[in-house]
Amino acid sequence: MFEAGSALCGGAPSMNALIVGRVWAGAGGAGMYLGVLNLLSVNTTMQKRSLYMSGCGVFWGIGCILGPVIGGSFSDSSATWRWAFYINLVLFAVFIPVYIFVLDSYQPQPNVSFGEKLKHIDWVGVVLNAAVYCTFVMVFTFGGATWAWNDGRTIALFVVFGVVLMAFVVTQYFSFLTTPANRLFPGDFLRHRSLILLYISQACAATSLFIPIYYIPVFFQFTRGDSGVEAAVRLLPFIIITIFCTMLNGALMPKVGYYMPFFFISSIFITIGGAVMYATVTPSTSNAAIYGYSVLMAIGAGLSQQAAYSVAPAKVAPNRVPDAVGFINAAQIGAIVIALTITSTVFQNVGYRHVAAALKGLDFTSSDIHAALAGAKSAVFASAPEEVKAKVVEGIVKAISDGYILVIVAGAFGLVCSLFLKREKLFMEAGAGA
Known part of the structure; x- marks a missing residue:
């Protein structure tokens, strides 16, 4: 939805707007994915949960089939590719009554304020984890294609990627500015x-x-x-x-x-x-x-x-x-x-x-x-x-x-x-x- 709105400014799409829109859309998609898993866990019985969980796979597959078909149809038609993003607004309008009036509200920590919950998030781990993947993608996207592999900018990206990766490992190991229970990556699982x-x-x-x-x-x-x-x-x-x-x-x-x-x-x-x-x-x-x-x-x-x-x-x-x-x-x-x-x-x-x-x-x-x-x-x-x-x-x-x-x-x-x-x-x- 946010991706669509970002791309619709002016006649020709702004690359910066597309990038920002995709970031928002990615954040929304991640929230939807994990949100569905949590909602199914809360609102289904032990006997029926596996059926509903497997259903996630079915609808994921349907999305993989219909997404490119619908998006490609819009791109090849007079509606243009923009409707591949606009359609998110339509789907949101159709399903928002379900979110508001049908799904029960669930608070796993009813006595903890929203501000306290934010404090429990491993923000250092979140930022460094995102930086690891961003620098990794940048290195191998620009390297060889936009910049030569021995170009100073490519080498600098490799160095930044290595430093950020080491920083993430160290901060997770020592639970920097967080607690072992709240750190982003459960490192103790690596001993299992x-x-x-x-x-x-x-x-x-x-x-x-x-x-x-x-x-x-x-x-x-x-x-x-x-x-x-x-x-x-x-x-x-x-x-x-x-x-x-x-x-x-x-x-x-x-x-x-x-x-x-x-x-x-x-x-x-x-x-x-x-x-x-x-x-x-x-x-x-x-x-x-x-x-x-x-x-x-x-x-x-x-x-x-x-x-x-x-x-x-x-x-x-x-x-x-x-x-x-x-x-x-x-x-x-x-x-x-x-x-x-x-x-x-x-x-x-x-x-x-x-x-x-x-x-x-x-x-x-x-x-x-x-x-x-x-x-x-x-x-x-x-x-x-x-x-x-x-x-x-x-x-x-x-x-x-x-x-x-x-x-x-x-x-x-x-x-x-x-x-x-x-x-x-x-x-x-x-x-x-x-």
Whole structure:
């Protein structure tokens, strides 16, 4: 909602306004995500909670399907891309009566004032944690693409990232300006073998989920000339199978009791799916083959996407359950940021080299090459000879395929971690996640 309002100032969108709007939208999205988990925990019985939690995965999947389709439709229509943001205002207006009149108010600390609650937040940890991810993204976004890797500005960003990361670790370890109970990151969990393995497993699952979500549509846009809507539709097999396997995991794992096999099987599918996407895909690969490969990754991602949210709370004391959920959330969100940042860097740098080689000897600038990587409607695709465009697309597909190396790595790490998980049977409910 705030993103929409920020982008609507003037005829042409201001980049600063878009950035500010996205920050507000991100804050709202994070609050909604964690808020839903809390509301479901408070307003459902123990018997029904797993059903509602699994339902979160279903609606998340529906959003992944409808979001790009609706947004792409607006972008391709006379309504323009702005309605992709305006629609948040419509949804807010429709559902606000539910928030006000239907949902019960819940105060976990009714005798503590709002000001006291604010004091309990680890503000130093919050700021440093945000700074860690911001500097990490900046380093690998600007490095190699905007600035050379040996440029002083790139080196300075690396230094700042290292300093901020060390500051976050030190302040969390010594609970600087906070207490161990209120610190942002529950560092004591790092002494718990199972929780560390679950943290890594969740990071691997998130990596295997979001790289295909981002790059499968990009592949079809470059190789098939798809519009935004058509490229989003191509993602349907991956999303639908992921939703199904997420629900399957949520239904079966509490009945089976053993959680290790789900992580093990998931990692095998992730590794195989990532390997075939990396090793075999070319611009001429059939649509059916791409769908089949994506289904392999979807099975793996779905079987493990919510599993850690169910297991981790069962491994800690009841009063530490929120910390356990936050711990797994940190793995999920952090892995998404890191994975997409790294693959974007690979795409920009490797893709640039491939496209530059294909255009060697022609009158195209460095800006033209970057524009070609940004979309199929660039000057390169508009004026280059057909045989040259084919080589450009081939180079871009190679760069996309290189990004799936990270999916292979995630699958391999997940497989190793699964082998070290305990072969124990837990009495638990299906948990949150997705």
